[in-house]
Amino acid sequence: MADQELDELTAHVSDFLAAHDPRALGRREFLRARFDAGLAWVHFPVGLGGLGLARESQTHVDALLAEAGAPDNEPERNTIGLGMAAPTILQFGTDEQKHRFLRPLFTGEEVWCQLFSEPGAGSDLAGLTTRAVREGDTWVVNGQKVWTSGAQTSQWAILVARTNPEVTKHAGLTYFLCDMSAPGIDVRPLRQITGEAEFNEVFLTDVRIPDAHRLGAEGQGWQVANATLMNERVTIAALPRPREGGMIGVVADTWRRRPELRTPELHSRLLKLWVEAEAARIAATRLRQKLAAGQPGHEGSAMKLGFAGLAQRLSGLELELLGADGLRYADWTMRVPDRSDFTGHDAGYRYLRAKGFSIEGGTSEVLRNIVAERVLGLPAEPRVDKDIPWKDLPR
Amino acid sequence: MNDDLDLLYTDVEESLRDAVRTLMARRWGPERGIARYDGDTSDPGLWSALSGELGLAGLLVPEEFGGAGASAREAAVVLEELGRAMAPVPYLTSAVVAARVLVKVADKELAGEVAGGQVAALAVPLSAAPDGSAALAPVTVGGDGCLSGEVRGVAGALDAEVLIVPVTAATGTQLWAVERAAVRITPVVSLDMTRQLADVDLAGATGRLLADGDMAVRAVDEALELGAALLASEQVGLAQWCLDTTLDYVKTRRQFGRVVGGFQALKHRLADLYVQVETAHAVARYAAVTAAADDPDRAVAASVAQAYCADVAVLAAEECVQMHGGIAMTWEHPAHLYLKRAKADQLVFGTPGNHLVRLSPLIDLPARGTAGQQTAD
Ligand SMILES: Cc1cc2nc3c(=O)[nH]c(=O)nc-3n(C[C@H](O)[C@H](O)[C@H](O)COP(=O)(O)OP(=O)(O)OC[C@H]3O[C@@H](n4cnc5c(N)ncnc54)[C@H](O)[C@@H]3O)c2cc1C
Numbered sequence: 001m002a003d004q005e006l007d008e009l010t011a012h013v014s015d016f017l018a019a020h021d022p023r024a025l026g027r028r029e030f031l032r033a034r035f036d037a038g039l040a041w042v043h044f045p046v047g048l049g050g051l052g053l054a055r056e057s058q059t060h061v062d063a064l065l066a067e068a069g070a071p072d073n074e075p076e077r078n079t080i081g082l083g084m085a086a087p088t089i090l091q092f093g094t095d096e097q098k099h100r101f102l103r104p105l106f107t108g109e110e111v112w113c114q115l116f117s118e119p120g121a122g123s124d125l126a127g128l129t130t131r132a133v134r135e136g137d138t139w140v141v142n143g144q145k146v147w148t149s150g151a152q153t154s155q156w157a158i159l160v161a162r163t164n165p166e167v168t169k170h171a172g173l174t175y176f177l178c179d180m181s182a183p184g185i186d187v188r189p190l191r192q193i194t195g196e197a198e199f200n201e202v203f204l205t206d207v208r209i210p211d212a213h214r215l216g217a218e219g220q221g222w223q224v225a226n227a228t229l230m231n232e233r234v235t236i237a238a239l240p241r242p243r244e245g246g247m248i249g250v251v252a253d254t255w256r257r258r259p260e261l262r263t264p265e266l267h268s269r270l271l272k273l274w275v276e277a278e279a280a281r282i283a284a285t286r287l288r289q290k291l292a293a294g295q296p297g298h299e300g301s302a303m304k305l306g307f308a309g310l311a312q313r314l315s316g317l318e319l320e321l322l323g324a325d326g327l328r329y330a331d332w333t334m335r336v337p338d339r340s341d342f343t344g345h346d347a348g349y350r351y352l353r354a355k356g357f358s359i360e361g362g363t364s365e366v367l368r369n370i371v372a373e374r375v376l377g378l379p380a381e382p383r384v385d386k387d388i389p390w391k392d393l394p395r
Numbered sequence: 396m397n398d399d400l401d402l403l404y405t406d407v408e409e410s411l412r413d414a415v416r417t418l419m420a421r422r423w424g425p426e427r428g429i430a431r432y433d434g435d436t437s438d439p440g441l442w443s444a445l446s447g448e449l450g451l452a453g454l455l456v457p458e459e460f461g462g463a464g465a466s467a468r469e470a471a472v473v474l475e476e477l478g479r480a481m482a483p484v485p486y487l488t489s490a491v492v493a494a495r496v497l498v499k500v501a502d503k504e505l506a507g508e509v510a511g512g513q514v515a516a517l518a519v520p521l522s523a524a525p526d527g528s529a530a531l532a533p534v535t536v537g538g539d540g541c542l543s544g545e546v547r548g549v550a551g552a553l554d555a556e557v558l559i560v561p562v563t564a565a566t567g568t569q570l571w572a573v574e575r576a577a578v579r580i581t582p583v584v585s586l587d588m589t590r591q592l593a594d595v596d597l598a599g600a601t602g603r604l605l606a607d608g609d610m611a612v613r614a615v616d617e618a619l620e621l622g623a624a625l626l627a628s629e630q631v632g633l634a635q636w637c638l639d640t641t642l643d644y645v646k647t648r649r650q651f652g653r654v655v656g657g658f659q660a661l662k663h664r665l666a667d668l669y670v671q672v673e674t675a676h677a678v679a680r681y682a683a684v685t686a687a688a689d690d691p692d693r694a695v696a697a698s699v700a701q702a703y704c705a706d707v708a709v710l711a712a713e714e715c716v717q718m719h720g721g722i723a724m725t726w727e728h729p730a731h732l733y734l735k736r737a738k739a740d741q742l743v744f745g746t747p748g749n750h751l752v753r754l755s756p757l758i759d760l761p762a763r764g765t766a767g768q769q770t771a772d
Contacts, residue, residue, distance in 0.1 A: 271751040283673060285402060305666070305667070372665055375669060376665055378661075
């Protein structure tokens, strides 16, 4: 960013802070004012929480606000809203939708979840069976979703449903914004590998969604969903982090604090993983610079692939490093967390939870297909079901 | 660690890349590289073109010394292209390592000559890491001012007109400049004949003292660190060639009625390789830009670059061979040039393992417990 632009932005933040004392206002009120001042996500348009600036400038704004002791919007409580729903609504939403949804999403007043996966449709998302049938100005939705993280604590959901079974599977989908308090939505926690219930199954029975909450055109659901997934991967990949910012920092910290745990074999593995973590971090910096320079950054999917494997190997190493302590586990009781918190747990939890990194948001195998086909131009997997109307597919 | 450094290429750097690539396309090709293994040492004029027409030998030499006063950023781009072309030029050894020593010891005259294309070589084994071991030079100086000792496995010595020799003297380490005519240089049959090594026998040679003591040790170490940092760019160029060439091949080679690139077993490995090559690009670039900016992080960046990129280059070359099948095992196919260079490069200026050891204190991850604490090993 040019120096002058940066100075103007700094001045804008100072003016805003002068008019809105973060210590005097409540979190909600402060965040609403921040959105209205265009400081929510500066790369969004004016009037929608942004100033139309480069995405990178946000880091500068966040730093200034943090310095002034401003409360943040607890992003770990609304990762799907902030990382996936918001950019998709911005890209495909009507003016009314953008004005209705973005502000409370940013402030955390409305938390979002993602109703995509189904028991019969995970990697093959386009094969989903949840049906939405139009009745005048509303859609009536029936079906079952699964693995829905945070459904218990969310007010809204992004939802993909089948609106036309007569056409091929990709062509018959439509994307909706779904009120989680609507009658007919039944959320049942699913306990996971760590003991807690982060995700749920969600049953939808005659759930009525007004047509005004359709995002994108009827039949355009696949494109809209893909935009969501791309955003998710770029969000994960291009996140600015300091050196030792992630899982590596946790392990390095243990190494430094507890010399009695050190062995030569663990040392060489730790150093290797440190280099890999640092390499991934530098690659993410380069990806951000490429995106800012308007160069194609295909690496979003690729980077997520790298991060998943790295976090898994590091969390495995952490248990070995801890030795006897690695055999203890903090708490197997069933709980429903209200936020994703990876580093706040113990090593056993991290080891188990990290296994999901190569499954959620596209499995590593599916991401390898995407990189091979879309980036490297290799032939697509054989698709036996591509040209057949969805209703005639074997299930 | 510095996130503000620009890891992309400037327009100037891109046109530099074009110039080197065009030159290589005109005067060099893999068949000539293969011929080197059969004893062909004929000179296609690559070095005179690089240093003369393009003036690239002096990129790292300041203008007041007669150089171009550019930086490691530009030199790294040149090395990417040389790695891609597998060109047998003493760029890394003369224009990077030797030039850096001469600039560091402020020998204006010799630095200026090297900038102009005269070839110099630092007389250390190509495998020497930037770990202070230059102080243990095998060459000594007698009371008559004559040197004795031999340095084995020196790269760039065959082309060199002058050698920069670390010498163990009574007072400590010294650096000498020794003319080629004063030494015996014996070519070595090398794993990588596109960067052929030589044994340098200094018995009876005399020369000129360039520096001594701490300055001499630091100059060698800094030059080797810069060599390690920029070698990563050569490795990236090499790895990218392997990836590109393999992609071209698997998209056309058919078996079982399909192109083999459609088989998921290969697709997934290529996707993984792509991730690593992209990451290596970023890491090599970071090493180059921190060196260019003399950033406090440059030592860490150089060792991260070698610990990461050396292995990626080897993997790329190995996958290139495997995914080509039998054709890659033939003398006529260029894959072996890249495999030999990649594997040799892994040992150059320190192995990945040497660089992990070097990183350990720099990033405060020590091997053992500190005194008074119980250790497990
Ligand atoms: C912790 C966690 C949280 C989640 N949160 C959400 C959420 O909030 N909302 C939501 O909608 N979903 C969520 N998911 C679901 C997630 O997106 C799916 O689990 C994922 O897409 C995989 O689908 P699946 O589980 O049906 O596995 P499947 O698709 O059945 O895959 C089984 C195996 O087959 C492999 N495979 C499948 N297709 C191919 C292929 N073409 N080539 C090679 N291998 C293939 C897969 O990689 C995998 O190894 C979450 C998952 C996890 C683990």
